Amino acid sequence: xxxxxxxxxxxxxxxxxGATLRRDLVVTRRELPQFLVQxxxxxxxxxxxxxxxxxxxxxxxxxxxxxxxxxxVGLTELMAAIQGITLPLVLDLGFAREIDxxxxxxxxxxxxxxxxxxxxxxxxxxxxxxxFPAAWWVLGSRYAVRGDRIGILIGMIVLAxxxxxxxxxxxxxxxxxxxxxxxxxxxxxxxxxxxxxxxxWSALSSIRWFxxxxxxxxxxxxxxxxRYAMVPPMHGHTxxxxxxxxxxxxxxxxxxxxxxxGARTFRSRVVS
Amino acid sequence: xxxxxxxxxxxxxxxxxxxxxxNAVDGVTFDVRPGEIFGLLGPNGAxxxxxxxxxxxxxxxxxGSAAIMGLDVARDxxxxxxxxxxxxxxxxLDRSLRVREILTFHAAYHGVSHRExxxxxxxxxxxxxxxxxxxxxxxxxxxxxxxxxxxxRALMHAPDVLxxxxxTNNLDPQSRLFLWDRIRALNAQGLTILLTTHDMNEAxxxxxxxxxxxxxxxxxxxxxxxxxxxxxGGNAVEVRVSLxxxxxxxxxxxxxxxxxxxxxxxxxxxxxxxxxxxxxxxxTYRLYAEKAPVLVGPATQAVLMAGAHVRDLHVKQPSLExxxxxLTGRHLR
Numbered sequence: 001x002x003x004x005x006x007x008x009x010x011x012x013x014x015x016x017x018g019a020t021l022r023r024d025l026v027v028t029r030r031e032l033p034q035f036l037v038q039x040x041x042x043x044x045x046x047x048x049x050x051x052x053x054x055x056x057x058x059x060x061x062x063x064x065x066x067x068x069x070x071x072x073v074g075l076t077e078l079m080a081a082i083q084g085i086t087l088p089l090v091l092d093l094g095f096a097r098e099i100d101x102x103x104x105x106x107x108x109x110x111x112x113x114x115x116x117x118x119x120x121x122x123x124x125x126x127x128x129x130x131x132f133p134a135a136w137w138v139l140g141s142r143y144a145v146r147g148d149r150i151g152i153l154i155g156m157i158v159l160a161x162x163x164x165x166x167x168x169x170x171x172x173x174x175x176x177x178x179x180x181x182x183x184x185x186x187x188x189x190x191x192x193x194x195x196x197x198x199x200x201w202s203a204l205s206s207i208r209w210f211x212x213x214x215x216x217x218x219x220x221x222x223x224x225x226x227r228y229a230m231v232p233p234m235h236g237h238t239x240x241x242x243x244x245x246x247x248x249x250x251x252x253x254x255x256x257x258x259x260x261x262g263a264r265t266f267r268s269r270v271v272s
Numbered sequence: 273x274x275x276x277x278x279x280x281x282x283x284x285x286x287x288x289x290x291x292x293x294x295n296a297v298d299g300v301t302f303d304v305r306p307g308e309i310f311g312l313l314g315p316n317g318a319x320x321x322x323x324x325x326x327x328x329x330x331x332x333x334x335x336g337s338a339a340i341m342g343l344d345v346a347r348d349x350x351x352x353x354x355x356x357x358x359x360x361x362x363x364x365l366d367r368s369l370r371v372r373e374i375l376t377f378h379a380a381y382h383g384v385s386h387r388e389x390x391x392x393x394x395x396x397x398x399x400x401x402x403x404x405x406x407x408x409x410x411x412x413x414x415x416x417x418x419x420x421x422x423x424x425r426a427l428m429h430a431p432d433v434l435x436x437x438x439x440t441n442n443l444d445p446q447s448r449l450f451l452w453d454r455i456r457a458l459n460a461q462g463l464t465i466l467l468t469t470h471d472m473n474e475a476x477x478x479x480x481x482x483x484x485x486x487x488x489x490x491x492x493x494x495x496x497x498x499x500x501x502x503x504x505g506g507n508a509v510e511v512r513v514s515l516x517x518x519x520x521x522x523x524x525x526x527x528x529x530x531x532x533x534x535x536x537x538x539x540x541x542x543x544x545x546x547x548x549x550x551x552x553x554x555x556t557y558r559l560y561a562e563k564a565p566v567l568v569g570p571a572t573q574a575v576l577m578a579g580a581h582v583r584d585l586h587v588k589q590p591s592l593e594x595x596x597x598x599l600t601g602r603h604l605r
Contacts, residue, residue, distance in 0.1 A: 006383045009348075009350045012350055012382075013350060015381075016381045019381045020381065022377075023366075096364075096367075097364040098364055098367060098368075100360065100364040101364065101374075101381070102381060104356075105382060106351075106381075108350065270330065271330055271332060272289065272325070272331050
């Protein structure tokens, strides 16, 4: 009747972490079609309108697609990662309390938060990765991604997703259920438009004040890093981006600060 | 460390929440022995749920200490979580999973092997009468079924101590009796159980020992029978009398008061809930005494002597509710 009981705390915590991650993957696998539709629909329309329709009617330059695609990948990743953690956390901490089961599992409370961050980052990475085949299909001959920086590209996709889920952890532990709709307009909208998604950072040099504002948005660094990894040289010139050391530093700091702060607020919400 | 290690040991426990000006738990000390069903009884806000919160590591104590199976709750939360299980007041079932998965994943979190968790899930679902609904979604479950499923989930990792927070609150009488039976059966298998309730009947039915809590403190802590002895003149005799003429009432009252050992006689209000179906000319008297049972004969005699007839006579046992009222001057709810 009584199962053999494990007593090694480290083994218990690692096992609980793994089982919790497996639970999230099982649940996601069941709703995979919804998840993919949700992840793809917005970027597909962006690419269709800005990279196909507008250039065709002469309202945008033909090579805009090459600049926009990295921005769209960064934006989609961040949003998918944030959505993968924020909404479930707000509801769970607010009233559903379904997370209690994992809080009572034999692992430290911060590890429950860490699992949430890892899982949301995985969602972000998948959402970012599936854009590539989708963009190739929508853009046709306008699809242009350089292939010689694939290692940096993979690293950027991973880092951008983690930065996004870190931000999501903070929002999810701070926002109350009744503030959800406010959160979308007050937090996500500025994040969306000041993140150098639709324009390269260097092109803002004539609007200095706005260029400075964009530096406070983690999405700027994600988009610029992805541009560095993706945009092919045009007419022999490499596209200028924010220097990569700054990009990596900013994204790593975003993750570290957000996780440090988010794990603390998470703990204060579940342990009184 | 002694051999008779307590399953739960709480010492001078104090919890004051931030921004509160009183202690939610205010110096609580008690032990729960292995294999015991121990009850924390008290009104809402008495500090029961906070006390349990400390024991299940979701509330940090302000001062004092608590240990389960010899492990300190503040120092070894992981060890504690592996040995306890919690059934909360409101459902916190994982609605993204199917019923059976809720059990198997719970066991997986606790490191139970794959084969063992599959077997235990089936066995527990059958045992709790959910065997034919194991692939349902929780959304289709009634309140009683959810409660049973939470108990099954709690047992998946074979805990040493089970915490039940108001286990049958909001349940229909049938589900309630079923759960009481299950709780007794689990205890018979050796599981230590700590339950909170504001239902004195539930405490009386299930618990070996009961601690009555109010305003963050434990007022008394003993078996139900011992607690009831706290009321002086603990039990009483109630006698229903039919009076041939109204004036006979005075003579009956006089006769009952004159009996040796009687400390007080109350004529119960005919409109009181204890006597809802009183006919004309029928009155109920309550006689308080140190040894009420010995009054059965003399009281019958006294009524007859006064020229009236006895309709009913019984020795009344005080309830835990009476004990609570006696201790605090307030009702439980």
